[in-house]
Amino acid sequence: MDMTNLHYDIVGSFLRPTSLKAARADFAAGKVSLYELREVENREIADLVEKEISAGLKVVTDGEFRRSYWHLDTFWGFDGIAHTTQKQGYLFHDEETRKDSAQINGKIRFAGDHPDLEAFKFLRNLTKGKGVTPRQSIPAPAQCYAELVRGEENIAAVQKYYSSEEELLTDLAQAYHDLILALYDVGCRDVKLDDCTWGMVVDDDFWATMVKQGFKREDLEEKYLQVNNAALQDLPADLRISTHICRGNYHSTWAAKGGYAPVADYVFAKENVAAFYLEFDDERSGGFEPLAKVPADKEVVLGLVTSKKPELEKEADLQARIKQASQYHDLDHLALSTQCGFASTEEGNQLTETQEWAKINLVEKTAKDIWK
Template sequence: MTITKQKIGFQHVGSFLRPAVLKQARQDFTDKKIDQTALTTVENEAIRDLVNKEIDAGLDYVTDGEFRRSYWHLDFFWGFEGIDHIHYGEGYNFAHEETRDDTAILSGKIKFNAQSHPFIQHFKFLKSLTDGTEAEPKQTIPAPAQLYIELVRGTNADKIKEFYDTDEELFEDIETAYHDAILAFYDEGARVIQLDDCSWGLFLDDKFLATPDGKAYAESGIQDILLKLNNGAIKDLPDDLTINTHVCRGNYHSDFAFAGGYGPVADTLFAHENVSTYFLEYDSSRAGNFEPLAKVSGDKNVVLGLITSKDGKLEDRQVIIDRIKEASQYLPLDRLWLSTQCGFASTEEGNTLSENQEWDKLKLVKSIIDEVWG
């Protein structure tokens, strides 16, 4: 694809804390106390209020807060034909707690259908709220690599051979389904799409890599598969469509899944993934140093996630500015930017901070951007 140079602008990674009224409506829907129409009405009002707040906060790009999702990734997967929603029996083990046990599993050949995938209508509503304003709508979706990681998770992988004779056929269908989805968003007016991708975190954690599973994973050549899937999905797209990616180490109820610097993936992810901008987690020592940024190729940008979204304590302003200057030793300042390290609610549980605190975080981000980059 052609990498289109475009101002990064003030933008949040994606998700926001769900307001109490929305959480109650989702529970009422689960308990069959209200129907889908009633739930959608509550969602629409909550998203309308959120977008107004985003615009008032000065955000150049706004999201719907992922308010219609339970998960940052699984809800999108479930919208594809050939993907089923099941309960795995156990969740993912984060550092301090286990997630819920939902997963995505193959039930047929993977296809995208714009008429049945709910995210297209979700984006159309978001776009309607930004029409007539200076704000641009940003669509966040999980990366193709993330879908592959879910499909080969443990016993989920047993389903693949029921529908695909070769891995290459599966790769082709994932890439095609994503490419078709991205073009459908484009047709509805999306000009910035962000691929959220935690799959690379598996290569960063020394504790995981020291296990037999970790060693096998690191030596499997799967980095090349993840790169192929992501690049295959975003090739041959319109020149005025910007594709960014967000890479972190897990974000569930303020917990994390992996630790470790970006060094083990820099030669693949930073050098060869054909995105315009990387949103990178850099809010703690778990993320390592800035040296891997030297591997970011071409004229691609990096948004430094130096402000944590995992708690409400505001960072020291000068410490953040000093860290930006440190990062500029490896990538020029005009190719760097600032954001939170992740969303505030990658799942509907949300992180352990208040709504006021999330807006204070974004206010801090904006003020530092204005000072450092003018």
């Protein structure tokens, strides 16, 4: 699906229905079987897809209803990566997340089966003959690398199995490349890489601390770009690869702040994707000037409508901001979406399902009014 013709989109995750949350809690407590949990997931995903189609969306997702996290579940699906917990979760602006992590316990590889692959097959079957494109979102390779070196215990695990970071990055990129090709082989033509690593890199306060520990911003940017692009080499021409970049989205709070200028020369100018889905819903995101670094033939999907708050934006304000953005990237290659999904983790953001769909309807209406 060419978003330059459509000009509106979603990022992917939806608020989890009450019945799904209850089923996951019951499964964790041993009250229902995995089969019974899957039946609830299947039913709720089928219902969501029908809602997406009825709402006029042309690219649809499964709402990430099978996941606990937007990123960790994918990591755990690779051989050589284990589900672990740490002493501390991710620190957001005013909240700490659950403490789950991913840690190396062998050489990383895609073994031929993966939960994201099975999830996509179900979504594909739901959308056959419906005139829509099923999309699979996965966390970026850079995001996986960042998790594998988060904290002393994870770093020690890396050093146990890998003699160099170069070897680690090579295996990680290959595992991702193999997963993407497996998705393609079962019919996927739209893969989005969700990536918060760049959102952390732009935060000057975060980097003031990192510099004291001996890190260099440019070194990390090179590493993130290297592993992402290595995973995206030699893919089929009819596979649309995009990336979504934000600064954290957990229970309506955020993790980082700062404009895109510090990373524009890397990710905007050089990452081998067709489109960038970018967070621009408040002042933490900075201005539109860095969009000038995006190649003219690539799409920029402006995340101007917040998924964090229930209040509905005004269309006139959105139109004005899109006009501002068009000073730095051609209007024909712009599109509109929410700044992130509505439930990056199963907790979800603090708004109702009705408010969620009102946001999506506003995105569609605004896009149709601008790009008639």
